[in-house]
Amino acid sequence: MLFTSYEFIGFAMLLLIAYYCCPKKYQWVLLLMFSCAFYYIAGPVYLIYIFITIITTYFAACMIEKNADRQSEYLKIHKAEMSKEEKKSYKLHEKHIRAGWKIGCIVINIGILAVVKYADFLIDNANSILTSFGYTGKLSFASLALPLGISFYTLQAIGYLIDVYRGTVRAERNLFKFALFISFFPQLIQGPISRFDSLSKTLYSGHTFDIKTVSYGLQRVLWGFFKKVVIADRILAGVQTIIGDIQTYNGAYAFVGMIFYTIELYADFTGGIDITIGIAQSLGITVQENFIRPYFSKSLKEYWRRWHISMCNWFRDYIFYPVSSSRLIQKVSKFSRKKFSAAIGKHLPIYISSFVVWFATGIWHGASWNFIVWGLANWFVLMVSEELEPVYLRFHNRFHLNTNFLYRLYLIGRTVMLVCCLNMFDCYSSVSDTLTAFGSMFTASNWHIIWDGALLNIGLTMADYCILLAGIILLIAVSAAGRSGGVRDKISMKPYPVRLCIWFGLFLIVIIMGAYGVGYDASQFIYNRF
Amino acid sequence: MEELLRILSDLHPDVDFETQENLIDDMILDSFDIVTLISEISESFDVTISAEHIIPENFNSAKAMYELIQKLEDEE
Amino acid sequence: MKQKRKVLIKIILTTAVVFGILFLLQRLLMPKYVNDVVEGAFIAEYYQEENKDFDVIFVGDCEVYENFSPVKLWQEYGINSYIRGSAEQYIWQSYYILEDTLRYSMPDAVIFNIQSLQFNESQSEAYNRMTLEGMKWSSSKVNAILASMKEDENFLDYVFPILRYHSRWSELTFDDVKYMFSSKKVTHNGYYMRVDVKPAENVPAGRPLTDYSFGDKAWKYLKMMTELCEENGITLVLIKAPSLYPYWYDQWDEQVKDYAEENNLMYINFLELIDEIGIDYKTDTYDAGLHMNLSGAEKLSVYLGRILSEEIGIPDRRGDEELSAIWEQNIEDYEAEKERQYKYYGIQAE
Numbered sequence: 001m002l003f004t005s006y007e008f009i010g011f012a013m014l015l016l017i018a019y020y021c022c023p024k025k026y027q028w029v030l031l032l033m034f035s036c037a038f039y040y041i042a043g044p045v046y047l048i049y050i051f052i053t054i055i056t057t058y059f060a061a062c063m064i065e066k067n068a069d070r071q072s073e074y075l076k077i078h079k080a081e082m083s084k085e086e087k088k089s090y091k092l093h094e095k096h097i098r099a100g101w102k103i104g105c106i107v108i109n110i111g112i113l114a115v116v117k118y119a120d121f122l123i124d125n126a127n128s129i130l131t132s133f134g135y136t137g138k139l140s141f142a143s144l145a146l147p148l149g150i151s152f153y154t155l156q157a158i159g160y161l162i163d164v165y166r167g168t169v170r171a172e173r174n175l176f177k178f179a180l181f182i183s184f185f186p187q188l189i190q191g192p193i194s195r196f197d198s199l200s201k202t203l204y205s206g207h208t209f210d211i212k213t214v215s216y217g218l219q220r221v222l223w224g225f226f227k228k229v230v231i232a233d234r235i236l237a238g239v240q241t242i243i244g245d246i247q248t249y250n251g252a253y254a255f256v257g258m259i260f261y262t263i264e265l266y267a268d269f270t271g272g273i274d275i276t277i278g279i280a281q282s283l284g285i286t287v288q289e290n291f292i293r294p295y296f297s298k299s300l301k302e303y304w305r306r307w308h309i310s311m312c313n314w315f316r317d318y319i320f321y322p323v324s325s326s327r328l329i330q331k332v333s334k335f336s337r338k339k340f341s342a343a344i345g346k347h348l349p350i351y352i353s354s355f356v357v358w359f360a361t362g363i364w365h366g367a368s369w370n371f372i373v374w375g376l377a378n379w380f381v382l383m384v385s386e387e388l389e390p391v392y393l394r395f396h397n398r399f400h401l402n403t404n405f406l407y408r409l410y411l412i413g414r415t416v417m418l419v420c421c422l423n424m425f426d427c428y429s430s431v432s433d434t435l436t437a438f439g440s441m442f443t444a445s446n447w448h449i450i451w452d453g454a455l456l457n458i459g460l461t462m463a464d465y466c467i468l469l470a471g472i473i474l475l476i477a478v479s480a481a482g483r484s485g486g487v488r489d490k491i492s493m494k495p496y497p498v499r500l501c502i503w504f505g506l507f508l509i510v511i512i513m514g515a516y517g518v519g520y521d522a523s524q525f526i527y528n529r530f
Numbered sequence: 531m532e533e534l535l536r537i538l539s540d541l542h543p544d545v546d547f548e549t550q551e552n553l554i555d556d557m558i559l560d561s562f563d564i565v566t567l568i569s570e571i572s573e574s575f576d577v578t579i580s581a582e583h584i585i586p587e588n589f590n591s592a593k594a595m596y597e598l599i600q601k602l603e604d605e606e
Numbered sequence: 607m608k609q610k611r612k613v614l615i616k617i618i619l620t621t622a623v624v625f626g627i628l629f630l631l632q633r634l635l636m637p638k639y640v641n642d643v644v645e646g647a648f649i650a651e652y653y654q655e656e657n658k659d660f661d662v663i664f665v666g667d668c669e670v671y672e673n674f675s676p677v678k679l680w681q682e683y684g685i686n687s688y689i690r691g692s693a694e695q696y697i698w699q700s701y702y703i704l705e706d707t708l709r710y711s712m713p714d715a716v717i718f719n720i721q722s723l724q725f726n727e728s729q730s731e732a733y734n735r736m737t738l739e740g741m742k743w744s745s746s747k748v749n750a751i752l753a754s755m756k757e758d759e760n761f762l763d764y765v766f767p768i769l770r771y772h773s774r775w776s777e778l779t780f781d782d783v784k785y786m787f788s789s790k791k792v793t794h795n796g797y798y799m800r801v802d803v804k805p806a807e808n809v810p811a812g813r814p815l816t817d818y819s820f821g822d823k824a825w826k827y828l829k830m831m832t833e834l835c836e837e838n839g840i841t842l843v844l845i846k847a848p849s850l851y852p853y854w855y856d857q858w859d860e861q862v863k864d865y866a867e868e869n870n871l872m873y874i875n876f877l878e879l880i881d882e883i884g885i886d887y888k889t890d891t892y893d894a895g896l897h898m899n900l901s902g903a904e905k906l907s908v909y910l911g912r913i914l915s916e917e918i919g920i921p922d923r924r925g926d927e928e929l930s931a932i933w934e935q936n937i938e939d940y941e942a943e944k945e946r947q948y949k950y951y952g953i954q955a956e
Contacts, residue, residue: 006762166582305557316561322581324565330578333569350565386562463776496616504624512631512772517763518731 001041003189003275004229004516011038012221012279016214019283024206031180031203031283038185039148046147049116050183053109057157058178060105061164061171064098068167102165106158113154116144121367149188151364155314157182160196162318169197177204186279190272192290192310199287207284216488217282222506223478224274229514231471232268235260237459237515243428246437249458251444254424254437256455261427262420263472266295269308293479298411300381300418311364315357324353350386354379365426370434374425381418467513531596537570538592547592554586564589571595577602630786632768635775638785639736644792645693649703649740651793652690657932658710661920662687664796665700665707666719669847672897674717676795677940678907680933683915684922689796692740694733697722697827702750704831706741708838715841715918717910718831720862720873721854726821728754739767753827794940799900801947806887806895812853820861832869841872841918848876848885848906850895874913876906883909900944 001008015034022030039047071094075087082090119142127138160181163169172178181196181203207213242249242257249257273290280287294307304312323329329349337345355376362375421438428434449455456462481487491502538547541563545553553559559567567589568579577599588598639646648671652658662685664670671691679685690703700718707713728734734754741747751764763770774782792798835842844866846854859875866873876883883905887895890902898906914920923929948954 006760168582168585301560301562305560317581317584320561321564321584325568325579325581325584327578330569330572334573337573346566346569349569350562353565354562461776500620500623504627508627508631511628511768512635512775514772517770517772518758 001038003272004225004233007041016282019207020209024208027206027283028177028180028204031184032176035180035183035185035188038188039183042148042188043145045145046150049112049147049150050153052112053154053157054175054179054182056105056108057161057182058172058175060101061161061178062173063101064161064165065171067094067098067101070094098165102161105161109154109157113150115142116146116150118363118367119144152187152191152193153182155193155311155364156187156195159193159314159318163196169200172196172200180204184280186276187287190269190276191308192273192276192288193314194287194310195313199285202285210284212492213284214282217278217280219488219503220278220281221275222278222503222510224271224276224278225510225514226471226506227267227271227274227475229510229516231468231475232264232271234464234471234515235264235267235460235468237464238455239264239427241458243433243437246428246433246440250437250440251446252441252449253446253458255441255444256450257437258420258424258427258441262416262423263468265423265426267475293482295416295419296412296479296483297415298408299385299415300378301385303415303419304378304382311361315361319360320353320357323356324349329353347386351383354382358382366429368429370425370429370431373431373434374422377422377425381422464515471513531592533574534571534596534599535592537567537574540570541566551591554590559589567595571599575599575603628768632766632771633786634778634782635771636739636767637771637774638781638789640781640785640790640792643736644798646736647740647789647792648692648796648798649690649737650789651740651791652688652707652796653742654789654791655688655795657928658688660686660688660711661714661923662717662914663704663707663713663715664689664691664717664719665695665704666691666717667695667722668693668798668897669719669721669849670717670845671793671796671798672800673847673849673903673906674910675797675799675900675903675907675940677797677933677937678904679911679914680924681937682908683911683920684924685911685914685920686923686929686933687795689793691796692733692737694730695722695737696725696728696733696754697824697831698753699734699737699750701827701831701834702746702753703737703741705834706744706746706750708834709744709746712838713840714920715843715914716831716835717843717845719847720828720844721846721849721852723820723824723828723862724858726823728756731756731759734759735770738764791939794936794943797903799903799940799943799947800892800897801900801944801953802892802951803889803899803953804892804894805889806850806891809850809895810853812855815855815857818855818857818861820858828865832871843918844871844873845910846873846875846877847898848880848883849897850887850891852896872913872917874910876909879909 001011011034015030018034019027019030036047039050071091074090075082123139123141130138160169164171172181181194181199184194184199184203187194239257239260242253242260246254270291277287277289288310290308290310292306292309294303297303297306329352332352333345333349335345336348358375358379359372360375361378362372365371365374424434424438425431428437455465460468478487481490491499494502535547539545542558545558547553550556550558564584568584572578579598579602583598583602588594637643637646645668662679664674664687668691671689674689676685676687676689679687690707692699692703695703700722704716704718734756738747738751738754741750751761755761760769832842834840844862846859846862854875854877862873862875865871885898885902885905890898890905892899915922
């Protein structure tokens with residue numbers, strides 16, 4: 001079920017009505033039932049995968065917490081008779097038990113994800129290695145279907161488990177409540193990866209119908225549809241034409257494709273998250289924001305604090321910090337401090353652990369080399385700018401540029417272009433195609449296509465361009481307006497007829513200008529044979 | 531405490547760490563800063579800060595960081 | 607109390623404005639079928655007839671609406687008839703359109719062109735649209751839609767055609783405003799007139815098929831149609847119009863003949879009667895043998911009319927004053943259209 005299908009809209013509307021008719025005590029049960037139904041519709045077999053994740057994580061988290069409780073109980077009782085050393089060794093012993101549960105559970109869940117997502121990738125690479133050694137036999141692909149949302153809910157489950165292990169959240173003792181946390185259906189399509197402490201605050205409590213919350217939620221959903229249907233799905237035709245034939249569409253076309261893809265990705269992804277957050281909000285549930293105007297960032301580092309926040313935080317908290325604070329890395333750091341210099345010793349943990357993070361981020365996005373290269377390219381740019389930071393700082397202080405509006409605009413533009421370039425790896429889904437297309441931009445002699453009407457032949461008409469332009473201006477305007485408080489709040493202050501015009505107008509724009517359905521092609525309706 | 535403040539001001543000379551109470555939430559310290567801090571602290575105080583200690587509450591102010599260091603020193 | 611009333615008024619007004627605008631936009635965006643592609647307008651035109659008490663109803667695809675002229679039937683035999691044909695009307699659509707027509711009047715005879723038996727599923731979403739959208743809402747329409755939808759079609763798109771035609775906003779013309787609520791008459795009791803001539807030459811022979819038997823769904827609806835007519839005491843006549851192309855296979859013809867015999871139905875294959883009727887494919891077709899032009903259609907009508915009045919006993923209604931008045935107008939329109947087309951195509955009237 002896609003966000004932009006009648007089925008999904010019907011499903012969500014049905015839930016909304018049922019949810020507020022249902023006694024508050026059982027609202028979360030209803031949500032769980034709908035989430036299971038949603039998953040069942042997506043594919044009954046997938047239920048097994050999510051079920052395994054729910055059961056293993058639930059059980060491991062409970063065991064970890066029981067152990068931790070027993071430990072503090074034991075220490076309390078035997079406080080007097082234990083020496084410091086005894087306490088320490090007891091704690092260590094118990095900690096190992098908990099770590100065992102944690103690692104076992106992570107191995108199972110990452111294992112499932114690895115098998116369904118990466119088996120074919122590994123087989124493919126193994127085949128090329130075998131071929132290069134002269135073997136002719138090939139391993140056959142496993143061709144497993146990827147269960148809906150598995151990349152998201154697996155991370156979410158692991159995050160929860162680690163939080164319980166670290167003692168930052170209490171384990172959920174009700175299996176069904178926990179099942180809802182993992183399977184909450186608006187999150188299964190495009191994320192975000194929620195954390196238990198934030199989502200559980202509102203997920204289980206009953207909610208009374210509140211016109212403001214519900215309408216705010218629905219307004220957010222509508223805005224999400226606007227981004228997805230009017231902008232992303234429309235520009236997609238152009239993107240597909242350009243990336244579909246890199247020989248014909250090179251040079252300036254590759255440049256246009258790169259910009260279009262970034263717009264498409266932004267509108268599609270943030271639109272999807274708007275729909276998720278909006279649906280949750282209309283049910284009284286708060287899902288953490290996943291984007292904070294990412295294209296207003298002044299550096300790539302800042303961009304990654306504002307884009308896909310839930311994923312970035314996950315990788316930061318559960319990979320970056322553990323790796324960088326691990327004994328091994330600290331030892332390496334100490335060693336290089338002594339051997340080389342204090343500066344290198346200081347930076348080495350960052351380089352190594354961000355390398356690990358970006359490799360993981362890349363491969364999490366998809367099982368192919370282009371994503372890995374994409375991740376590492378991000379890492380490389382981040383590290384270079386980290387090294388250059390002192391230079392920038394001196395430059396800024398010298399010329400007092402930080403307060404200059406034009407200079408800030410330049411920084412934003414530069415970051416956007418950088419992100420556009422990096423996204424090409426994602427867009428072309430092949431490293432060599434990306435490099436070919438990227439290289440062709442610098443040797444291009446076909447820049448005239450931008451104004452000579454050639455862009456009308458890539459699957460987009462003049463009308464499409466007009467809508468896209470207007471739509472993007474609206475996006476930027478709304479984003480800019482959002483910097484000083486909620487846009488919906490501002491609109492809600494307006495008199496009723498104005499509000500009606502705005503929201504109904506947006507609805508009409510989505511209905512009429514949306515790129516959905518079969519599309520009207522007059523030539524189909526020309527009577528030709530019968 | 532002075533040692534800690536020295537490390538912090540080396541990291542961000544422009545920030546007054548004695549008064550700031552929202553270093554993480556206001557995005558003054560980013561993840562790279564945290565990692566640098568951890569290795570600096572473990573260098574100067576001989577404590578190991580592991581990932582489970584890296585939560586905003588422990589790093590929002592110089593005071594909180596110092597308390598964390600003392601707690602870890604106690605446990606050692 | 608006052609507060610409540612205010613809220614109520616607000617809700618009512620909002621609903622009215624919202625649905626009013628949506629309705630207007632829907633009317634604006636739907637194709638009007640008035641000038642270039644008129645075939646989409648045929649089905650709806652029937653409902654505008656003041657007197658729907660027809661004695662003969664035709665259902666089927668272009669092989670009925672281009673090949674028979676109700677005006678000629680009236681002029682020659684006083685037969686009061688209407689053609690409910692549409693482009694590539696599939697048999698399930700013919701069935702439900704007949705069911706729909708029976709809600710307005712009970713004819714003596716129904717004529718169905720069996721060309722569409724060859725299809726067991728709808729072939730084109732656009733043709734589905736052109737046939738189904740013109741129907742007024744009724745259980746027949748719902749069933750017709752459900753029977754016709756292709757896999758990627760959605761019922762909701764029929765209920766709210768704006769969802770289907772929203773992208774027409776960029777190609778709206780003045781006609782879309784002009785015909786938002788009215789339409790231009792494009793047929794003569796369902797007959798689509800063409801007077802131009804394009805002789806039939808080199809008609810391709812049919813390629814051999816692997817399987818000549820008609821599909822289950824097609825048979826099912828033919829049976830349903832037979833039963834529907836039987837229940838209502840209507841004489842069902844099966845015909846095959848004399849179109850040279852698409853090819854009509856002998857193996858198909860056999861199956862229809864057998865079915866007609868089993869069910870005591872009249873089956874007229876005009877392809878076998880070409881000489882008897884006097885069809886000349888050099889002058890009587892406007893598209894090289896696919897369809898008749900006016901001259902061909904009138905020849906066919908004369909022949910069919912004789913069978914209808916002599917063998918089936920369709921009454922001569924020319925004595926009915928009310929009907930005569932209506933037909934007088936019809937004839938006037940018919941003649942005017944003829945003149946217009948002769949002029950347009952630069953043809954000397956016979």
